[in-house]
Amino acid sequence: MQNRIDKVLNEQGKTYKDLVPLTGLSEYGIGKMAQVGDDETFGAWLSIARALDVSPAYLVGWSDEEEEQSSVEKQQHWYESQMGQLKAYADKMVEPLKNIKIPAPTPTHGVKVTLDDGQIIYDSREMDDMDAYSLAGDWVYLNDCKIAKSHIVSIEKVEEG
Structure with missing residues (x-):
């Protein structure tokens, strides 16, 4: 399994040198990670993945998904989906009530x-x-x-x- 550092850099038109200020890693260190792949810490992989705006799993070669949702993003997506369904249901239930006209009571004296x-x-x-x-x-x-x-x-x- 080969990591995708060079592939993503090439796609984005960037070099190892472009990643240095974004990651805090040296140009040599980034190049070594791209060639060997397993000499650095997980934190270094995270730094490079963030700098290239791809998921760490994609960068390392564990996944084909470039973007990986965090658990917070997944919960937010689920919440928004549920709220959308709830709103659609409420709109469907309220729509018939919009046309009901309730007359004002007329006083008796x-x-x-x-x-x-x-x-x-x-x-x-x-x-x-x-x-x-x-x-x-x-x-x-x-x-x-x-x-x-x-x-x-x-x-x-x-x-x-």
């Missing part, structure tokens, strides 16, 4: 005030109490909103149905 822009405001006060809540004659408070009387189109009594 108080007043219904229609404004000039078509907005309807319900207020729990009785019709007889409305005059008592005006402010300076031009404003009415409805559900904590200050409404100009000039915008009110109609005020109707809400009766149980």
Whole structure:
């Protein structure tokens, strides 16, 4: 089994000299590893593999996979796959619910005030109490909103149905 240091260097257009600053190994040491293959420590193989962006197993000749995923990368891939499946399932389950329209409850007492822009405001006060809540004659408070009387189109009594 032959290591792939020279092959990868050739593919990437690099030399032993290019690896020296990236690995901390001497040019002679890298050349010797490329020729003999087993005279250096595992750390030296890791340094060269990182510098060439290939897996140590590929560089040594143990694997044909240039990139080897770490256990963290494998877990991340599994997690992303699971989350993708979960999201697809949730989207499938939620989609039919998006078209359901739930009407707002209609009060059974108080007043219904229609404004000039078509907005309807319900207020729990009785019709007889409305005059008592005006402010300076031009404003009415409805559900904590200050409404100009000039915008009110109609005020109707809400009766149980």
